Every structure is written in C-alpha cells, then in structure tokens.
Amino acid sequence: MGYGETARQDGLGxxxxxxxAATRSEGGGSPDALSVSGAMALAKGALEGVxxxxxxxxxEVSNKPGxxxxxxxxxxxxxxxxxxxxxxxxxxxxxxLAVGQLVELTGRFTLYAPKGRMNFDVFSIALAGExxxxxxxxxxxxKLEAEGLMxxxxxxxxxxxxxxxxLVTSPRGAAVHDVLRTLRRRFxxxxxxxxxxxxxxxxxxxGIVEGMRAVVRAGAEVVLVVRGGGSFEDLMPFNDxxxxxxxxxxPVPVVTGIGHEPDTSIADMVADLRASTxxxxxxxxxxxxxxxxxxxxxxxxxLRASMSRALDRAGAEVRRCATRPLFCDAQLLYATxxxxxxxxxxxxxxxxxxxxxxxxxxxxxxxxRLACALPASLDRSRTRLEHERERLASCGGALVPxxxxxAALAAARLHDLSPLAxxxxxxxxxxTEDGAVxxxxxxxxxxxxVDVAVADGVLACRVEQARRVDTEIxxxxxxx
Numbered sequence: 248m249g250y251g252e253t254a255r256q257d258g259l260g261x262x263x264x265x266x267x268a269a270t271r272s273e274g275g276g277s278p279d280a281l282s283v284s285g286a287m288a289l290a291k292g293a294l295e296g297v298x299x300x301x302x303x304x305x306x307e308v309s310n311k312p313g314x315x316x317x318x319x320x321x322x323x324x325x326x327x328x329x330x331x332x333x334x335x336x337x338x339x340x341x342x343x344l345a346v347g348q349l350v351e352l353t354g355r356f357t358l359y360a361p362k363g364r365m366n367f368d369v370f371s372i373a374l375a376g377e378x379x380x381x382x383x384x385x386x387x388x389x390k391l392e393a394e395g396l397m398x399x400x401x402x403x404x405x406x407x408x409x410x411x412x413x414l415v416t417s418p419r420g421a422a423v424h425d426v427l428r429t430l431r432r433r434f435x436x437x438x439x440x441x442x443x444x445x446x447x448x449x450x451x452x453x454g455i456v457e458g459m460r461a462v463v464r465a466g467a468e469v470v471l472v473v474r475g476g477g478s479f480e481d482l483m484p485f486n487d488x489x490x491x492x493x494x495x496x497x498p499v500p501v502v503t504g505i506g507h508e509p510d511t512s513i514a515d516m517v518a519d520l521r522a523s524t525x526x527x528x529x530x531x532x533x534x535x536x537x538x539x540x541x542x543x544x545x546x547x548x549x550l551r552a553s554m555s556r557a558l559d560r561a562g563a564e565v566r567r568c569a570t571r572p573l574f575c576d577a578q579l580l581y582a583t584x585x586x587x588x589x590x591x592x593x594x595x596x597x598x599x600x601x602x603x604x605x606x607x608x609x610x611x612x613x614x615x616r617l618a619c620a621l622p623a624s625l626d627r628s629r630t631r632l633e634h635e636r637e638r639l640a641s642c643g644g645a646l647v648p649x650x651x652x653x654a655a656l657a658a659a660r661l662h663d664l665s666p667l668a669x670x671x672x673x674x675x676x677x678x679t680e681d682g683a684v685x686x687x688x689x690x691x692x693x694x695x696x697v698d699v700a701v702a703d704g705v706l707a708c709r710v711e712q713a714r715r716v717d718t719e720i721x722x723x724x725x726x727x
Contacts, residue, residue, distance in 0.1 A: 287360040294356035294365070301367075302375050303328065305348045310337075319344055321352065321367075330354075332369035340372050342382065351375040380479065384486045388513055391488070396495045402519045403500045405532055406468050411438050412532055413462025413470040413499075415455055418443030422473045422506070422525040429526050434533035440465050446474040452487035459493055459501075469532050470497060472514060473504035473525035485512035494518055504528025670702040677708075688713040 281289065303321030310317045316331045330352065342350070354369040374382045391397060412430065416422050423441060430439055442458030445451045459470055472494070474485075484490070485505055491513045494501045500519040504527055505512055515521040522528035534542075662668055666676065677685040677697045685691045691710045699706040 284360060287358060287363065291358040291360060294358055296355075298353065298355050298370075299367075300351065300353045301328075302349065302351050305344055305346055305350055308344045308346060310344070317344070321350065328367050329365075330367040330369050332372060336370065337372070341386070342372050342374060349375040380483060380486075384483075384513060387486065387488055387491075388516060391491055391513065391517065396491065397516045401495070405500050405502060405520050407534060408434070409437055409468040409532055411440060411465070411467050413440050413442065413459070413465070413467030414473070415442045415444055415458040415462065415470060416473045416525070417446045420446070420475050422475045422504070425524075425526045426471060426473060426504075426529040429529035430533050433530065433535045434539075435536075437533060440467055446484060447477070447481050448484070451484035452490045455484065455490055456493045459497060463497065463499060467499060469499055470501045471504065471525075471528050471532065472501060472518070473528050474506065475525065476506035482512055485514040487513070490514055491517045502528045502531055670700065675706075676700040688715050 301321070303323055305319055306322045306327065307320040308317070309319065314334070316333050317337045318329070318331050320327055320329050322328070332354075344350075351373050352367065352369050353371045354367050357366050357368050358364070359366070374380075388397075395401060414423065414426055416426070418441065423443075427439060427441075430437055440462050442461050444454040444458040446455070455472060459472070462470055472485075474482075482505060485503075494503075494514060494517045502520045502522060503512070503515050503518040504522040504525040505515060506524045511521070520528075520531055522531050670676070677691065677699050679685060679691065680696055680698075683690070685697060691697055691713065693710050693712055695710045697708050697710060699708050
C-alpha cells in the first residue's frame with residue numbers, strides 16, 4: 248500500500264471515529280452504529296477530496312438565463328450522474344452542450360446532506376471523440392464565415408463548357424473512375440488532368456493543396472476536389488483551414504464532391520459549388536451530350552431564321568433603292584456638282600482680269616513712291632556719315648597723344664622691373680643643371696655644376712668652395 252493510499256485510509260479512519268463519537272454524543276444505538284448525518288459527513292469527506300475524470304453522454308441540459316451555473320446530466324448504460332458547472336468555467340470552455348453529445352468531464356463529487364443528493368462539480372469539460380472534432384469544425388466554420396469566405400457573393404459561376412478539367416482525388420479510389428466515366432459520357436470534348444493525392448490522413452490537406460496548384464498551373468478552367476464516402480474522422484482533411492483558404496483564393500472555380508451526404512465539410516462551404524457525390528460534381532461541370540444536341544439544333548434553327556430575316560430585309564432594301572431616280576440615271580449623281588463647277592469657272596474668268604488690273608496699278612504706285620523717297624534717304628544718310636567722320640577725327644586727335652604717353656611710362660616701368668635690366672647693372676643669376684635658381688650656398692655644394700646668367704650670355708661654372716656670408720635684408724619700406 249502506498250503512502251497516499253495509507254493517508255487516505257487514515258483520513259477515512261479518523262472521519263469514521265469522529266462520526267462514531269458524534270453518534271455516541273447523540274446518545275443512540277450501538278457503539279459501532281453511525282447516525283445518518285454522521286454517515287453523510289463521512290461520505291462527503293471521502294468524496295469531495297478526490298478529483299475524477301469521467302466520460303458520459305449528455306441526457307439533460309438546463310441553462311436558463313439568470314442561473315449562475317449550468318445543470319446537466321451525463322449517463323452511460325448503467326448509471327446517470329447530475330452535474331453542475333459554474334457559468335464562468337462553462338463560458339471559458341467554448342463547449343455548446345446538446346443532448347446526445349459525448350463529453351469528458353473533470354471535477355469532484357459533492358454531497359448535499361440535508362437532501363441526501365449527490366452532484367458532480369465540473370471543473371472542465373470537452374467534447375469527447377467525434378464530438379470534439381465537430382466542435383473544432385464548427386469553430387473554424389464560424390471563423391471563416393466571419394471573414395467572408397463562405398459569402399455567396401464571393402463564389403464564382405462554373406464554366407458551362409470547360410476545355411480542361413482539373414481533378415484532385417485519390418488515384419486508387421472509386422471516385423476517380425466515376426468522374427472520368429461521367430465526363431466521357433456527357434462531354435467527351437473536355438480534357439481531364441488528374442492529380443492523384445491522398446485524401447485521408449494527417450498529410451492529406453497539404454497534398455490536396457499541392458494537387459490544386461498543379462492543375463491550375465497546367466491551365467485547368469475548373470477544379471474538382473472529390474472523394475468517396477467515409478466516417479467523420481476520415482473526412483477531417485476536408486475540414487482543414489489551409490485547404491479551405493486555398494479553395495477560396497484559387498484563381499478558377501472549385502467544385503467539391505465529397506460523398507458524405509449527412510455532413511457538410513468546410514471545403515464544401517467554401518467551394519464555389521458543392522455537389523453531393525463525385526458523380527454529381529462531374530455532372531455539374533459537363534453538359535449532357537443530349538442537351539448539347541438539343542442546344543445545337545436550337546441555335547442552328549435560330550441562326551437560320553436570323554439569316555433568312557436578314558436576307559429578306561436586305562433584298563427589300565435593294566429593291567427600294569433600284570426604283571429611285573438616282574439609280575435609273577447615273578448622271579444625276581453629279582449633276583448638282585457639275586452645275587456648281589460651271590458657276591465657279593465663270594466667276595474665276597470674270598475676276599482674273601480685274602485682279603490683274605488692280606495689281607498693276609498698285610505696283611505702279613509703289614514704284615513712284617520709291618523713286619521719290621530714295622534720293623532724299625540717300626542725302627540724309629550721306630550727311631549723317633560725314634558728321635560722324637568729323638566727330639571721330641576730332642576725338643582721335645586728342646586721345647592718341649594721351650595714350651602714347653601712358654604707354655611710354657608703362658614701358659619704362661616694365662624695363663626697370665625686367666631681370667635683364669638687373670643683369671645689366673652687374674648682377675647674375677645662378678641655376679643648377681635642372682634649372683632651379685640657386686638662392687643659398689646649401690643649394691650648390693662644392694662640385695655642383697651651375698649656369699651663371701649675365702647680361703649678354705651664360706657662364707658654365709662648377710662650385711669649388713662655398714662660403715656663407717651673414718647679410719641683412721633691409722625692408723626699404725620700413726627704412727624709409
């Protein structure tokens with residue numbers, strides 16, 4: 248026996264002793280007998296200290312407004328248990344109770360001694376088995392519906408005569424054969440591109456999504472997502488959120504045919520069209536051959552009738568035109584224009600001599616005006632030219648001597664500043680072989696070849712000895 252079990256037994260023993268003491272104090276019965284309240288206290292202490300997890304089917308639910316708790320009953324084949332759960336816990340669980348649901352509860356037993364009634368105080372609740380899956384699907388459906396993925400306005404019409412149909416299903420199931428057989432029978436002109444994928448298991452949603460992408464890339468005008476029937480758990484891949492969003496954003500219409508009539512999957516809700524079976528999905532995207540024949544015959548009859556009516560109208564119009572005078576005498580087509588041309592020719596011939604006479608008179612007048620105005624204009628220009636010549640002569644005589652004097656002064660100043668003038672006074676300029684002017688004895692140590700420029704030439708020399716002489720450079724501006 249473990250420590251916990253020993254402690255529990257010790258606790259029960261202590262409770263039993265307290266219950267017996269209470270019975271003896273009440274003064275009745277044998278020493279080992281318990282009173283009713285003592286027995287209930289013993290049971291209450293034993294039950295309320297144990298947390299239990301259990302599974303049962305909901306048989307009754309009472310959740311009335313104003314209640315602080317939800318009351319319900321769970322049962323199995325041999326027993327039933329009243330339960331209660333405080334509203335804050337129940338709302339946090341997200342579960343919506345309904346009769347017939349299989350639920351998993353965690354809580355403890357409580358005993359109401361005055362009535363001898365036992366309840367189960369529920370701490371947490373969750374749908375068990377398929378019920379839990381259905382709750383998850385319902386929550387996802389509400390989420391996607393709130394986002395507008397199931398709105399009728401979003402859904403697109405299915406093309407009536409698709410040239411290429413994409414089929415996403417299991418390559419080994421009966422569904423693929425049902426769809427292909429139906430399409431061949433009803434609309435053999437359509438080509439079918441099959442993407443074989445797994446339609447069951449945890450990896451099925453990703454495979455179906457990839458299959459849809461493949462057929463869309465290949466140019467499918469409509470996509471069929473189908474599978475045969477199965478249990479609710481088997482169809483869970485079609486309740487996947489990723490698959491639902493892929494169907495919603497698919498660039499072409501999507502038709503689902505999932506053979507499970509009692510239930511509607513998330514994929515069915517989001518698809519542009521939901522069919523009850525794979526065969527019904529194939530029929531939804533393929534017109535029947537018989538209906539095509541009837542449609543072709545009806546369109547042919549309508550086209551023939553339209554062409555006949557158009558030809559009748561055109562013939563009547565031709566006949567009406569043939570009776571008009573315009574088509575009886577072709578010259579009437581240009582009679583008015585010919586008359587207008589004759590009138591314009593007459594006006595032109597009458598107007599030409601008059602225009603020539605006016606132009607000749609105008610030219611003669613302009614010639615006379617030019618002959619009168621030209622000599623006077625020449626005289627005025629000659630006078631103005633003579634006047635300008637005199638002004639230029641008088642100004643030039645005064646400017647030349649002044650500019651000559653300024654030029655002589657500038658030449659003398661330039662001569663004084665010339666290095667040649669300095670050389671003429673006995674000075675010389677020494678340069679090294681690379682043309683640098685020797686400004687210090689340090690620049691020309693003994694043995695250095697130098698060129699010494701004097702007033703009338705250059706002396707090629709070599710330094711034999713260099714002596715430094717202390718000199719003072721006089722700033723003549725400061726000395727003055």
